[in-house]
Amino acid sequence: MFFPDNKALEKALQHFVGKLIDPDPVHIWPDTQVTEPDNFIHTRGNFEQHRYRGSLLDPAREVFERELAEDDFRQQAPLEWAQTQNALGNILAAQAQQFRDEALYRKAIGAFELALEVLSQESAPADWAATQYNLGTAAQALGRQENDAKSFKRAVDAYTHALQVWNREQTPENWARTMHQLGNTFHAHGLMLKGNTTLQKSVVAYKNALRVFNADDHALELAATHMNCGAVLHHLAESEENPDRLQEAIKSYETGLLVCMEQQLPIHLAVLGRVNIATARAELAELKKDARMADETADEFDVILEAFRGSFQPLCIKHCEAQRDHARSLAETLGRKN
Template identity: 65%
Template structure:
């Protein structure tokens, strides 16, 4: 079946930012200034946190080519022989930068090179001698394979990403490394969701919900406001698709509650306004699905009003394709409110 549109939030990629921070020094002092992001932009970025796994805001993306070249030059056999751990860390950094370029250019070959870098790093790191480095590299590997799997609708890649995140969780625990554990759980939830859309049945969607709820167990609004909102929103998205697949109104109601919680976090923690708007769009979309499933004409009429309100009140915060989605949903809801 064709599943309805959902809008996901992508968490901070701290590994990418760390890779850039550690690598820019190799280029010389003049590049440090060039790496600073443009802070003079006054137009709100309505795509913030929605582009994918390799979005970062600390450095200018114009620096990626130069950093990549510097890292590639440094990865000699002699360097590997003399400092194997540093060589592996450099492979990790290069992998993240290649994957960022892969996302930027939608270039599968760059993702594949990134995946090879992470596998190269794993040739040096092993779980027994370097458990935390091994886990971090498994996480990086999973994120690159997830991103490429999404782009290519590749079930094998997504399954491999699940395996990599699961490996990372062998070393990252809720008690000892709660932030990393929550990040891996969030990404595991996202990967199960993407994988589930390519499979028959609902078991993979159900695993996604469990993973997101695990992440939510350690996130709080004071310390992890965006991550909390993202996990609630993205959990709502998989619940929405699970409800559609099962034709289960209770799942759809749960999705609505998840989106509403995400919206509350966005508003109370003053996150970028377009994120709150996307939560509203998601909530109204799943209410439309519920109206169609239950043949509730009153609810369908309410949904049409909600989408009209979103367009009227938040035109500045809507992405173009999201605006088109809202307009289509108005037509669909009005038809449903009069056709049954």
């Protein structure tokens, strides 16, 4: 699963940085001199922030909490108060993801709910929709961590509310981002359930998002949506033992990989795309009993491991080695039978 940049979290951090007097860039922007770059930053979740240092989260939280504790803030400036609650909620959710802290996720959700007490769809539709979106994303993250169906349902409800304001014609980017998040939520929830109905809803949501995203303006979001759509199609294919569905998953992965390469996105995204394609092709070879495809897939895993082993996490290396060995064994078994 790939997660594009979180615009709401960026906005919250920008809001905090704007409050600083003569901010020191050294303490704001990411450290570009790190010895080992983080090659999995886009796979960790919706609240991984890419543009600012993680060390900003604590002081930002302190500032927003201090402002919200001021007497009469809510009564005198309700819209600004709600915006500050939104900023705090995103900071709390980012910390929750960083520390895998369920209590912080719940505090983030609470901040968004407080904001919704003073916002309404009628009086402040844009802010209301944005807050619903933020609430949905925090609830989705909590659902992933706790494997909790109620949190996923809460996320779906919040995203659905946001879509009452955001539509494809007037706010296409917000509409598409919400569709993408709905796809993520249905995907994660669907893996918990019997049957494929919820996974099929995920495919529909991703395909809706793809009607808006384009490579020039939304390269990372476009690639992520293709890759994530491929992943849910892959799961459906496994459930159905359906080679046609696997072919569709491979096509989606390949399109995402093409976007990564053409738009020069971080190389690890393309590499993970290659891993996804090879994994799906290994399963397709088994379903079709195709010895040649199995052998070619084993070779592809060898190439991936040789070229990128140093940048992979141990679990990814283990996955590639296991898939390679299985594909090689399958090729030998099918070859003997033929």
